[in-house]
Amino acid sequence: MYEILTGPLLWIAFAVFFVGLAARVVLYFLGLDWRLDRVAYKPHMAYGLKGAFRSVYRWLLPFGTYSWRAKPIFTVMFFAFHIGLVIVPLFLEGHAVMIRNGLGINWPAMPQILADVLAIAALAGGLGIAVRRLVLPEVRILTDFKDIMLLVLILTLLASGIIATYHTANYSFWITLHVLCGVIVLLTAPFTKLSHIALFFCTRIQLGMDFGIKRGGMKSNFDW
Amino acid sequence: MPEGTICNKRPVASREDLDALLADSNGKKYYAEMEELDVDAEKLWATIQKTMKSRTKTWLDICAHCGLCADSCFLYSVNGRDPKQVPSYKIQSTLGEIVKKKGNVTNEFMRMCMDTAWSKCTCCNRCGSFCPYGIDMGVMFGYLRGLLHSQGFVPWELKIGSGMHRLFRAQMDVTVEEFVDTCEWMVDEALEEWPCLEIPVDKEDADIVYMINAREAKHYPEDIVEAAILFHVAGENWTMPSEGWEMTSLSMFAGDWEACKMQVDTVYGAMERLRPKRMVATECGHAYRATVIEGPYWAGRPDGKPPVECLHYVEWVAEALETGKLKIDPTKKIKEPVTLQDSCNYVRNAGLRDCGRIIMKHIAEDFREMAPNKEHNYCCGGGGGFNGIGRYRKQRNVALKMKREQILATGAKFVIAPCHNCWDAIRDLEEEFEIGIRWSFLKPLLIKMLVVPEHLLPQE
Numbered sequence: 001m002y003e004i005l006t007g008p009l010l011w012i013a014f015a016v017f018f019v020g021l022a023a024r025v026v027l028y029f030l031g032l033d034w035r036l037d038r039v040a041y042k043p044h045m046a047y048g049l050k051g052a053f054r055s056v057y058r059w060l061l062p063f064g065t066y067s068w069r070a071k072p073i074f075t076v077m078f079f080a081f082h083i084g085l086v087i088v089p090l091f092l093e094g095h096a097v098m099i100r101n102g103l104g105i106n107w108p109a110m111p112q113i114l115a116d117v118l119a120i121a122a123l124a125g126g127l128g129i130a131v132r133r134l135v136l137p138e139v140r141i142l143t144d145f146k147d148i149m150l151l152v153l154i155l156t157l158l159a160s161g162i163i164a165t166y167h168t169a170n171y172s173f174w175i176t177l178h179v180l181c182g183v184i185v186l187l188t189a190p191f192t193k194l195s196h197i198a199l200f201f202c203t204r205i206q207l208g209m210d211f212g213i214k215r216g217g218m219k220s221n222f223d224w
Numbered sequence: 225m226p227e228g229t230i231c232n233k234r235p236v237a238s239r240e241d242l243d244a245l246l247a248d249s250n251g252k253k254y255y256a257e258m259e260e261l262d263v264d265a266e267k268l269w270a271t272i273q274k275t276m277k278s279r280t281k282t283w284l285d286i287c288a289h290c291g292l293c294a295d296s297c298f299l300y301s302v303n304g305r306d307p308k309q310v311p312s313y314k315i316q317s318t319l320g321e322i323v324k325k326k327g328n329v330t331n332e333f334m335r336m337c338m339d340t341a342w343s344k345c346t347c348c349n350r351c352g353s354f355c356p357y358g359i360d361m362g363v364m365f366g367y368l369r370g371l372l373h374s375q376g377f378v379p380w381e382l383k384i385g386s387g388m389h390r391l392f393r394a395q396m397d398v399t400v401e402e403f404v405d406t407c408e409w410m411v412d413e414a415l416e417e418w419p420c421l422e423i424p425v426d427k428e429d430a431d432i433v434y435m436i437n438a439r440e441a442k443h444y445p446e447d448i449v450e451a452a453i454l455f456h457v458a459g460e461n462w463t464m465p466s467e468g469w470e471m472t473s474l475s476m477f478a479g480d481w482e483a484c485k486m487q488v489d490t491v492y493g494a495m496e497r498l499r500p501k502r503m504v505a506t507e508c509g510h511a512y513r514a515t516v517i518e519g520p521y522w523a524g525r526p527d528g529k530p531p532v533e534c535l536h537y538v539e540w541v542a543e544a545l546e547t548g549k550l551k552i553d554p555t556k557k558i559k560e561p562v563t564l565q566d567s568c569n570y571v572r573n574a575g576l577r578d579c580g581r582i583i584m585k586h587i588a589e590d591f592r593e594m595a596p597n598k599e600h601n602y603c604c605g606g607g608g609g610f611n612g613i614g615r616y617r618k619q620r621n622v623a624l625k626m627k628r629e630q631i632l633a634t635g636a637k638f639v640i641a642p643c644h645n646c647w648d649a650i651r652d653l654e655e656e657f658e659i660g661i662r663w664s665f666l667k668p669l670l671i672k673m674l675v676v677p678e679h680l681l682p683q684e
Contacts, residue, residue, distance in 0.1 A: 031278030038521035040528030059356055066600055067292060067354040074292070138300070139291035141307035142316070147289050196286050200357055203282060207358030214517060214528055216575015222599055224353065 002172065005179040006098070013186035020190025021198040028202040037210070044213040051212015051222070052205040058224040059204055065224040077128040084122020085154070088115050089182075094165075116165070123158045130155065150193060157181035228257025233264070233376040235480060236387025245387065250614055251380025261376050263334055268375060269327030276323070280367055283359040284320050287312055293361065296354035298602040298626040299344055311351040311361040314344050319368045338377040341368050343616035346607035346623070348568040353599065365608075369479030378478050379613045385474025386483040393490040394438040394470040403441050404466050410449040419682050423452045426498065427463035432540075433500035433532075434464050435471045435491065435515070437508040437644050450667035451506065454541075457674055458549040462504075468494025471505055473514035477609030481522060488519035495531045503534045507665050509567030509643035510607070512536045517574050536570045538579035538642050541666055545586040551675040558588040558669070561636035565594070565627075565650065566601040567643035580642070583666065587673060592634035602626045604641070606649035624653040631661060639663045 034041050041048055058064040068075040087110070089095060096109035130151050133139050157178060164174035189197055211222040227233060230244050231254045248254050293311040294300050300309040307313060318337040322329055329337075345365040352360025372378060373386075388395050398406075407423040414421050424430070434455070440447040448464075455462045468490045475483035495503060505512045516534040520527070535543075544550040564584055570576045577598040584591040594601065605624035610616060627649065631639055641647040641663050650663040 028278050028282060031281070033277050034526070034528075035521065035524070036275055036277055037279050038518060038528075040520075040526060043527045055358065059358075066596075067296070067356070070295065070354070071292060074290075133289075136291060137307045138294035138305065138310045139289070141310060141313050142287075142289035142291055144289070193286055193288060196288065196357065199282060199286050203279075203286070203357045203359065206279060207352065207360060210360075215573045219575035220578055222353070222575070 002176045002179065005176065005183055009183060010179070010186075013183045017186040017189050021195065024190055024195055025198050025202055028199060032206065037206075039206075039210045039214050041209060041213070044218070047212045047217050048209035049212075051210075051217045052208035054221060055208025055211065055224055056201060056204045067224075074129075074132065077125040077132070080121040080125030081129060082122075082125075084118040084125070084158070088119050088122065088161075091115070116162075119158060119162050123155065123162060126151065126155050126158060146192070153181055153184060157185060225257070225260035226262045227376070228254075228261060230254050231257035231261055231376055231383075233261075233374065235483065236383065236390055239391065242384065242387045242391060245380065245384050248380070254380045254383070255615070258335065258377065259331065261331055261334075263327075263329060263331055263375055265327040265329070267327075268322065268329075268371060271371060271374060272323060272327060276367070280364055283357070283364060284316070284323060286357060287316065287359055288357070290356070292356065293351040293354055293359075296351045298348075298350070298605070299346075299623055302622055302625040309344060311345070312359075314340055315361045315364045315368070319364055319371075322368075322371070334372065334375060334377045337368065338372050338379065339616075341365050341372060342379050342382075342609060342613060343619045346568075346603045346605075346610050348603035348607050349573055350568070350600070350602065353572070366479065369477075370481055371479070373479035378480075379609070379615055381612050381614065382474060382478035382609055385609075385612070386478040386480035389473065389475045389480075389483045389487045393468070393487055394441075395472050395474045396438045396442045398438050398441045398470075400467050403469060406441050406445050407448060407464065410445045411452065414449050414453070417682060418453055418456065418680070420680070421449075421452055421456050423448065424463045425466050428497075429499050430461050430463040431501045432460050432462040433495060433498055433503050434462055434506070435469050435494075435503060435511075436464075436506040437472045437511050438470045439472075439644065440506060441469075447506070447665065447667060450671055453671055454544075454550065454667060454674075457676055457680060458544050460549075463498060463500065465494035465498055468492075468497075471511035471515040472508065473510070473519075474609070474612075476510065476514050476518060484514070484518070485522040485524075488515060488523050491515055491519070492523055492531050500532055503530070503532050504540045505534060505536050507537045507642040507644065507647075507667070509569030510645055513569040513573055517569075536574070536576055536579070537666065538570070538576060538583060541670065542579040542582040546582060550670065552586050552670075552673045553675045556673040557586075558638070558673075559590070560638055561590045561592050561634065562588045562638045562640060563592045563594055563631060563634040563636040564597075565604060565639055565641040565643065565646045566597055566599075567646050568601070568603050568607055569643070569645075571601060572599045584640075587669065590636075592636045594630045594634055602630060604643075604646035604649035605653065607645055611645055611648050611652070621652070621656050624649060624656060628653055628657050628659060632659060637661050640666060640669070642666050 062079045063069050091110040092115045093109040093112055096107040099107040133143050160174045160178035164171055164178050211217050236242050297311045303309045318340050347362040347366050349360055349362035352362055385395055404425055411421055411423050434451060473484050473487050516530055520529050564580050605627050606620055610620045637660055639650055639661055641650050654661055
């Protein structure tokens with residue numbers, strides 16, 4: 001099972017992930033329409049890009065926006081969750097080894113202790129987000145089956161990875177589960193809400209341009 | 225019933241159509257007919273396929289359902305944090321469902337969408353700035369309003385409103401003759417106090433063309449003469465067009481995009497005809513947004529800009545005060561605590577947050593900011609057409625509570641509201657809750673505080 005998952009299937013999953021997300025990004029920008037969106041993108045590109053940069057930058061910064069500051073607990077959970085999910089998979093020693101062996105490139109890795117801290121923080125953040133989703137009526141009303149499944153998938157991915165690192169007794173079970181979740185994430189990302197991995201930047205850039213060009217960006221900067 | 229006699233998918237095309245709507249008291253017959261109106265699912269879906277591209281489609285698609293938009297919405301807050309008032313829920317359960325069902329929705333569903341689109345969202349766009357993805361529910365509700373309008377599911381007053389724009393190029397039945405007469409009459413009234421005052425109509429190549437909200441011509445013409453006095457004192461070379469003077473667009477509230485284009489084409493026509501250097505807009509948020517921010521797109525102008533540079537009244541006043549064109553007598557500055565209402569339409573949606581502060585610096589000794597303010601300010605409670613729809617008066621009155629709390633928290637009893645719609649909402653707020661406040665546009669205040677040059681005063 002593990003061999004199949006880490007063999008050709010993994011490479012197929014990566015291909016689906018990268019090609020799929022790239023396609024969604026390209027289609028997103030191709031589908032923008034100054035008449036329908038009512039934003040004159042091209043004639044005021046400089047203002048647009050300035051607005052886009054500001055909006056992406058401020059939203060990537062913890063507490064960088066009014067909205068992040070208004071919800072500090074959520075913000076901490078959110079960034080713990082997302083930082084762990086982005087950084088750890090890329091620079092975990094175990095993953096770096098796979099990349100080095102698979103692609104023959106000298107991939108950097110982070111110290112195990114840092115990876116542990118980030119992964120555990122991500123798990124805690126994710127659990128917090130899940131609890132919040134179930135407890136707060138304003139979030140519960142929005143929650144559908146897919147949201148739950150997505151959270152279960154990501155939390156399982158994180159937990160199995162952490163357990164596999166430390167509980168060598170059932171290592172092969174946990175690592176197989178971990179890789180399986182990882183493969184599912186890669187395969188489904190372009191077709192589910194996980195597509196926000198790429199589309200976050202697209203929609204943020206778009207609204208940043210909207211504010212930068214049309215909604216006053218030429219008079220004063222929108223203070224996110 | 226495919227179409228009713230007054231509630232139907234056809235826009236108002238004649239005086240008879242308009243009179244039939246106006247004759248229907250409170251829209252009783254109109255809403256009764258609406259209950260029988262057929263939904264043209266095929267046309268609805270075709271429109272969606274043609275007009276819902278990247279932006280709206282992706283917004284609906286990737287919403288993370290995180291609920292971060294909930295607290296951004298004043299209607300959610302003032303309605304006891306009702307989960308059904310969460311912006312994301314409101315749009316997903318209306319537009320989202322129409323898209324999911326490919327337009328195959330029932331009459332009852334469309335009426336629910338209408339109630340949601342016009343009584344649970346003022347298109348203030350505050351939620352959009354709280355969403356990590358930048359999903360702007362206000363924009364989507366604007367889009368939904370357009371779909372609903374095309375199917376005849378639009379509040380009675382707004383069908384009348386956009387009909388007025390179609391017939392009169394104004395939100396009220398004010399003709400060119402009536403408008404010019406009103407200007408002349410108002411100047412005659414003021415001449416005793418302001419010798420040499422004039423309202424130059426259709427003067428070509430002036431520095432400023434001044435444009436207004438039709439309600440000023442119809443219901444408070446003193447506002448026009450106040451503007452004239454201020455231009456007069458500031459020494460501006462200005463004019464008003466006899467045709468194309470109306471900047472508002474109830475059709476924008478109604479989602480009647482065709483009427484929006486008809487309206488704004490008339491306004492731009494006046495600019496092109498008179499070739500002023502700049503346009504100054506009256507104290508109205510939605511008029512500014514319609515003519516300056518959205519208008520260029522309705523008119524199909526690729527640069528997204530009107531034919532001449534356009535200023536909102538707060539911009540002109542701030543500039544006139546800063547450059548000394550208008551001088552304030554320091555002894556006449558407002559002494560009592562005073563607060564300022566930021567209009568969503570020209571502050572959050574047009575970047576004019578600083579002008580109000582510049583003006584307050586010149587005219588007020590104890591200016592108190594509302595919290596939150598500037599681009600994070602809350603809607604007055606009556607935006608997006610909410611103020612004018614009888615069917616939703618109860619909900620509108622609840623919506624005023626946020627502004628009541630904000631004003632009370634400043635400790636000020638006096639509110640400056642340089643926006644018609646906000647002015648109305650604050651007036652209604654006082655009527656509804658009696659918190660002992662007063663409110664004002666800028667013009668009458670400025671006139672009281674001005675240092676008037678000797679030669680402009682009446683000779684004894």
